[in-house]
Amino acid sequence: MGNYRHLMCYFSIFSMIYAILDWIIQPYIHSHGASFSMIMDLRESALTREIAFFFVASLAGCFGVTIYAIAINFIFRYLALQREGRLRFFAGKRLIFWFTIPISAGFSWVFLCWFSMYPDPDFTDYLRESIKLNYELDANYITYTGSYFYRIDQNGIVNWSIQNSLGALGLNVLMIIPFITILIFGYKSYMKIQRLMSHGESNYTKRLQMQLYKALVAQTIIPMTFLFFPIGILFSAPLFHLNIEKWSIIVTLFYSLYPAVDPIPIILFIDDFRNSFFSICNPRTSKNQVASVVSVDATMDVA
Template sequence: MIYFSLISMLYAVLDFIVQPYMHSYGAAYVMIMDLRNSVFEDYPIIGVLLVALLCGCYSLTIYSIAINFVYRFFALQREGRLRYFSGKKLVCWILIPILAAAGWVINNWIFLRPDSEKTEYLRSRAKEKYDLDIDKTSYTGGLYWRTDPYGNQYLSMKDMIGALGLNQLFAIPLVTIIYFGKKSYGKIKELLKQGESEYSKQLQIQLYKALVAQVF
């Protein structure tokens, strides 16, 4: 929980700095940072990194929640599997969200960073919707359908790879949460049969509800 709290604080700080605009328009989906009147106005590349790091913090959060679900299930099993969260093994669990976040940041940086075609595609819409000068912003995101020099539309594989990479990284903790959440709920329902008191069952239900609430 201390680890999750530290991640949440980092997430909040980055969110305060970036103050992102989440924008979906036509064939594009982007997260935009307004650089006007900020210390990053002359350093848009740093703004791109900050936006990518903010996405990485989301990954940190969801992966740490998934690990909490694993820990809660092992605790309910009471078969000694909590030993997997002790000593050096705990370091491995801590590293999983960090590595996943690094994957998100690298994916955004390589596949979803700004380019001229994407910028021009967003220019009028960003001005109309948010009164943003797209040349004074940083963003990451995909433009999935692009136009070649002959006016023909084609599917951008680079942007699709970036989107698929994020989806795969997101699917792992999501499946983990659903699987271990379901297994934990089943264990809680069996507590009375195992000789546990009603008080113990209600306590475990409260802890379970708190964990589920973190997901939302």
């Protein structure tokens, strides 16, 4: 496993932060006409508007951290399969560099939310009737982050919100980069695993690598299903004048379910994790066993 265990712990920590923020905020992800938004109800909250908005922006930032962390996991798996000494790029201080990439992406999301998607009176009035009808929310007691792309004045003239549009464009670019990385290295890893046996690898090595690959693929399908596609559609629909307001509740549900669903593939697909998990759920007294153990530093590649 080598430094892969550190990547998984890193990923797990941010998933827990994501879950905690989601529990505090209990967001409503809403699409309405020319806008999309992530809303927090402040009627029973002790938080000030500024702190509450920071929490909402941070929840969006956790999304950015998650997708970049998954992409880095795919890069690591591919380099591990190559067995050409390239895992040294994930060793020592270089591992810290990889850790900074998802965090930087998360800060970029928070930055865009803060400076391009901050609540404004026109946007709040535009949401007022819709959120009252759909969620029984009072627009005077909410905070949110989102974009109100085009605004029609009293003369029927459409005025584009350059600031909101640039913010949404930036978020889409930040989503596309890890998405392409996952597709490229996922395909390369799959082809490499298929050739393991022809390269003289043992059945055990192939089985372990396939378990890790299946877990990683599953942990990618889940955020794509629960995060990438719903949020991407929510971002894009207002630009094309598509009204998906009725589907907003499903996006909110998927976004909130993600932290609970995401760990399941690791438990189910990797034999050692699955056996340990079920042994905790169904403990049995086992006889003492003696076994020989060979210690291998998986951080070092074997030719």
